[in-house]
Amino acid sequence: MSKCGATGHNGDLACGFFDFVMTTILVLYYSRHGATAKLAQLIAHGVESVPGCDARLRTVPAVSTTIEASEAAIPVSGAPYVELQDLVDCAGLALGSPTRFGNMAAAMKYFWDGTSSTWLNGQLAGKPGCVFTSTGSLHGGQESTLLSMMLPLLHHGMLLLGIPYSEAALMNTNSGGTPYGASHWAGVDGSKPITADEKQLAIALGRRLALTAQRLQGGAHD
Numbered sequence: 001m002s003k004c005g006a007t008g009h010n011g012d013l014a015c016g017f018f019d020f021v022m023t024t025i026l027v028l029y030y031s032r033h034g035a036t037a038k039l040a041q042l043i044a045h046g047v048e049s050v051p052g053c054d055a056r057l058r059t060v061p062a063v064s065t066t067i068e069a070s071e072a073a074i075p076v077s078g079a080p081y082v083e084l085q086d087l088v089d090c091a092g093l094a095l096g097s098p099t100r101f102g103n104m105a106a107a108m109k110y111f112w113d114g115t116s117s118t119w120l121n122g123q124l125a126g127k128p129g130c131v132f133t134s135t136g137s138l139h140g141g142q143e144s145t146l147l148s149m150m151l152p153l154l155h156h157g158m159l160l161l162g163i164p165y166s167e168a169a170l171m172n173t174n175s176g177g178t179p180y181g182a183s184h185w186a187g188v189d190g191s192k193p194i195t196a197d198e199k200q201l202a203i204a205l206g207r208r209l210a211l212t213a214q215r216l217q218g219g220a221h222d
């Protein structure tokens with residue numbers, strides 16, 4: 001952790017020699033039953049394995065087809081709701097959603113539909129991003145969901161990262177884990193534990209994102 005504060009550049013003279021840029025990675029996810037949330041924790045673990053990087057975990061509220069608001073203003077438990085300022089503050093973004101009919105969940109899509117001001121101001125442009133998902137069935141659309149989550153990030157001008165095949169688990173996995181992003185096969189009742197390969201690939205992706213963000217900031221410590 002930076003000795004000069006949680007995020008960003010701190011010009012306080014008292015920090016002196018130890019003054020450096022802290023690289024904050026936003027790990028933004030939606031999770032109804034907890035599987036995608038577990039992947040988010042692993043991505044954050046990978047981010048924070050890089051000295052000088054910290055992960056900011058955030059979520060989005062559920063949406064409803066009725067007019068009334070469906071969620072409390074503050075989540076009862078877990079990560080706080082994301083604010084547009086989190087997009088401005090971050091040096092990189094990991095975006096996760098459960099697969100819903102081969103696509104990202106409506107709650108996450110709804111959030112991105114409200115980011116016009118961020119887009120107009122280019123506040124994500126040039127920052128690295130990656131994606132992750134969880135499914136009920138093994139061939140139920142992990143890759144299409146990962147690709148669908150890349151679309152808003154591309155419109156925002158982000159630089160997308162996948163997982164390279166130099167990660168041995170990518171070739172060996174018989175559960176989740178793809179070159180397009182991290183994934184977990186949770187099973188029809190969500191009871192499947194995260195496998196060693198899924199875990200390794202999620203951590204590797206978070207680490208790769210953090211290292212890339214740090215290099216783009218010009219402050220690599222690794």
Ligand SMILES: Cc1cc2nc3c(=O)[nH]c(=O)nc-3n(C[C@H](O)[C@H](O)[C@H](O)COP(=O)(O)O)c2cc1C
Nearest residue numbers: 031032033034035036098100101102135136137140
């Ligand atoms: C409306 C709906 C649509 C879904 N569509 C798919 C799907 O297309 N493919 C699939 O494998 N699983 C699908 N699922 C299952 C979820 O993707 C799966 O349970 C996931 O692990 C949930 O993640 P969470 O625990 O983070 O909420 C769907 C679930 C719901 C509720």
